[in-house]
Amino acid sequence: MTSPVKTNVCSTTIRPTPPSLSTSQTDQIFSKDFQCLPIPRRLRYDPDRPFNFGMLLNISFGIGATLVVANLYYCQPILIQLSASFHVTYDEVARIPTLVQAGFGIGLLFIAPLGDVLRRRQMILLLIALSTVLTIGLAITNNLLVFEITSFFIGLTSITPQIVVPLAADLAPPSRRGSAISIVLSGFLLGILLARVLSGIVANYTSWRVVYCVSIGTQSIVLGGAYMLLPDYPVQDRDLCYFEVFRSMVKYVVTEPLVGQIMAINWAASACYTNWWVTLTFLLSGPPYNYSTMIIGLFGLAGMLGVIVMPFMGRLVDRLVPWWSAIVSTILLLTFQAIQTGAGGTNVAAVVISCFGLDVFRQTQSVSLSTLLFSLSETARSRLNTLMIISIFLGQITGTSVGTHVFVEYGWRADSALSMAMFVFQLVVFIIRGPHCPGHRWFGYEGGLEFWRKPEQAIANNDPEIAGDSSLAVVTSEKRGAEGKDA
Numbered sequence: 376m377t378s379p380v381k382t383n384v385c386s387t388t389i390r391p392t393p394p395s396l397s398t399s400q401t402d403q404i405f406s407k408d409f410q411c412l413p414i415p416r417r418l419r420y421d422p423d424r425p426f427n428f429g430m431l432l433n434i435s436f437g438i439g440a441t442l443v444v445a446n447l448y449y450c451q452p453i454l455i456q457l458s459a460s461f462h463v464t465y466d467e468v469a470r471i472p473t474l475v476q477a478g479f480g481i482g483l484l485f486i487a488p489l490g491d492v493l494r495r496r497q498m499i500l501l502l503i504a505l506s507t508v509l510t511i512g513l514a515i516t517n518n519l520l521v522f523e524i525t526s527f528f529i530g531l532t533s534i535t536p537q538i539v540v541p542l543a544a545d546l547a548p549p550s551r552r553g554s555a556i557s558i559v560l561s562g563f564l565l566g567i568l569l570a571r572v573l574s575g576i577v578a579n580y581t582s583w584r585v586v587y588c589v590s591i592g593t594q595s596i597v598l599g600g601a602y603m604l605l606p607d608y609p610v611q612d613r614d615l616c617y618f619e620v621f622r623s624m625v626k627y628v629v630t631e632p633l634v635g636q637i638m639a640i641n642w643a644a645s646a647c648y649t650n651w652w653v654t655l656t657f658l659l660s661g662p663p664y665n666y667s668t669m670i671i672g673l674f675g676l677a678g679m680l681g682v683i684v685m686p687f688m689g690r691l692v693d694r695l696v697p698w699w700s701a702i703v704s705t706i707l708l709l710t711f712q713a714i715q716t717g718a719g720g721t722n723v724a725a726v727v728i729s730c731f732g733l734d735v736f737r738q739t740q741s742v743s744l745s746t747l748l749f750s751l752s753e754t755a756r757s758r759l760n761t762l763m764i765i766s767i768f769l770g771q772i773t774g775t776s777v778g779t780h781v782f783v784e785y786g787w788r789a790d791s792a793l794s795m796a797m798f799v800f801q802l803v804v805f806i807i808r809g810p811h812c813p814g815h816r817w818f819g820y821e822g823g824l825e826f827w828r829k830p831e832q833a834i835a836n837n838d839p840e841i842a843g844d845s846s847l848a849v850v851t852s853e854k855r856g857a858e859g860k861d862a
Contacts, residue, residue, distance in 0.1 A: 405607055408497050418496075418606050426606045428546040433555050435604050436543055437562030440536035442593045444563050445570035446506060446529050447475050449586050452575035456583040461519040468519075471526050478530025483537055483764050488620045490538045490757030496607045499535050503601060506532040507594040514587035536563050537764060541756035544749040545608060550693060552749065553700075557689025557742045561682045564738070568679055611754040624758050632817045633751055634759070636808060637744050638766040640801045644705075645770025647712070647794040648737045650778030655726075657779075658787050664723065674730055681734035688739040692746055698810035699826050701743035704736045705805065709798040711736070716791040751814065 405420070407413055420426075450457070450471050458468045490498060509532065512525045540559050547555035574586045615623065627634045655674065659666045692700045711732030718725035748759050782790040811822025 405494070408500060408607075412602075414496075414607055415603065418604075420607045420609050422609075426546055426608075428543070428548070428551070428555065432604060432606075433543065433547070433558050435600060436539050437558045437565075439597050439601060440539055440559050440562035441566035441569065442597050443503065443506070443533055443535045444566035445573070445593070446510070446533040446590060447479055448567055448570035449574045449590060450475060450526065452571050453578045453583040453586060456578050457522075460583065461517075461522070463519055471523060474523050474527040475530040478527040479533060480530075480768060482531040482534040483761060483768075486531070487534050487537045487764075488624065488758045488761045489617075490541055491611045491755055492613060492615045492617075492620060494607065494610055495538055495542050495757075496601075496605050499538055499601055499605060500598065502532045502535050502538075503594060503598045506535075507591060507598060510587050510591050510594060514584050514591065536566075537760060538757065540745070541749070541760045542608060544745075544756055545611075545753070546606065549750075553692030553697070553742055553746045554686060554689035556745050556749075557685050557692070557738075560738065560742060560745075561685045564685070565679075565682045568675065568682070611756075620758060623755065624762055627751075627755070627759065627762065631751065631814065632808060632812075633748065633814060634762060636804055637748050638762060639804050640701075640705075641741075641744060641763055641766040642770040642773070643797045643801050643804075644708075644737060644740055645767040646774035646777070647708070647770075647797050648733065649771045649774030650790065650794055651715075651729075651733055651774075653775050654778050654782040654787070654790055655730075657782055658720065659726070663721065674726070680731055681738055684735050685738045685742070688735065689742050692739070692743050694828060696810045696825060696828050697743045697747040697750070698805070701740055701747065702802070702805055704740035704743060705798060705801050707736045708733060708740065709795060709802070712791060712795050712798055716788060716795055719791060720787045 405414060454465065454468045454471070457471065458465050461468070486502075506529055509525050509529045513522060513529070516522050516525065536559065540556060543555045543559050544552055573589070577586050577589060628638065656671055658664070659671045659674070695703075711729050714725050714732075715729040719729060745760070745763065748763060749756050751759060778790055778793070781793050807818050808816065809820030809822060810824060812819050813821055
């Protein structure tokens with residue numbers, strides 16, 4: 376079975392403008408955001424002088440992701456204080472985290488894909504400004520219903536990191552794309568960890584309202600930093616209407632083998648990862664460990680180690696063909712899960728080793744899959760990223776429900792064996808297509824099994840939306856440093 380995509384590749388050392396960006400689009404240099412806010416001159420897009428995506432800007436993206444994603448998790452450690460403040464039961468305040476996550480999920484599905492059809496600098500500035508203003512409402516309200524509604528909309532507007540990830544992939548040269556994505560994702564994970572710790576400490580010594588006052592301050596810093604540092608990158612496909620965005624996402628799933636393959640792998644990997652962390656609490660709180668909640672919480676430090684190691688793994692992904700780095704990561708995930716299956720219920724050392732290994736190599740696998748998926752199309756990375764996040768969400772639902780049921784009914788070893796089976800499933804899905812299999816092939820190993828990425832590697836443009844264009848879409852390693860401008 377083949378997709379309707381036709382591939383046309385040649386070798387060159389210059390990266391042309393993607394065919395979907397017409398001359399009128401790329402020649403238009405915007406001088407203002409929202410037609411009123413001046414854009415610093417050094418951040419205005421100029422097709423003749425592309426931006427140099429340096430480490431400082433990359434780290435700034437990661438810090439921004441950290442401080443914005445924290446909005447989703449500030450409420451979790453302070454539910455008891457919220458219950459006392461609003462004079463309601465625990466069951467009533469328990470709705471708040473659900474509403475935040477529901478808003479985030481809806482934002483991912485209906486707003487994040489617009490990164491391909493709207494200017495992302497404007498989108499990011501607007502979303503951060505809205506979430507900052509909404510947080511003021513959380514800090515001052517005395518009404519639970521208002522707090523819940525506001526929490527939903529904060530989740531809806533806190534999707535900035537999922538717009539920044541495809542933007543980082545666009546700005547970074549192919550030789551640094553894996554490490555660029557890994558730094559932003561590290562910031563995302565760090566935000567989840569820091570939000571819970573910071574919220575709990577601040578609320579313990581002051582008031583839960585101070586938590587949101589701190590959030591207002593950090594988001595204001597992010598907003599100012601975004602205005603001063605965020606490059607104005609052109610719209611990828613301005614002719615695509617809102618409903619066409621979703622039609623094209625469905626088309627990618629149906630006609631592009633790589634998309635379906637990565638979504639299936641990501642679903643299974645996310646299910647295993649969620650299953651691990653959800654059932655770990657059950658395992659450690661029961662015999663033979665009988666650990667307290669505080670000690671169980673310390674196992675989350677393994678997640679911090681994963682955040683630290685992740686950028687280094689991103690550099691490794693840059694040197695390998697992404698298919699191979701994903702395969703190796705999955706094999707190592709299976710190995711660490713086997714350690715847990717063998718001794719996790721009897722030896723705490725096995726649990727600690729598994730914690731670290733499963734966290735590090737799940738993140739490495741995720742970066743590899745993102746790098747591989749983003750190579751499919753330069754003009755649809757926001758939509759492709761949304762599809763990837765949807766598969767992660769579905770995996771989290773599966774891991775939580777199925778994993779908990781298996782653990783309760785059959786025990787920790789059966790639950791761990793289930794995760795091993797799902798890692799084997801991922802490997803099977805991987806090996807049906809080789810590392811260099813043409814985009815329109817559902818099965819096969821055409822192109823060989825080369826392990827290391829070439830210094831200059833042409834990437835065919837397989838975008839079904841622009842396949843009919845006669846222009847060649849060739850991506851090679853880019854030498855932007857000398858002629859680019861610092862952002």
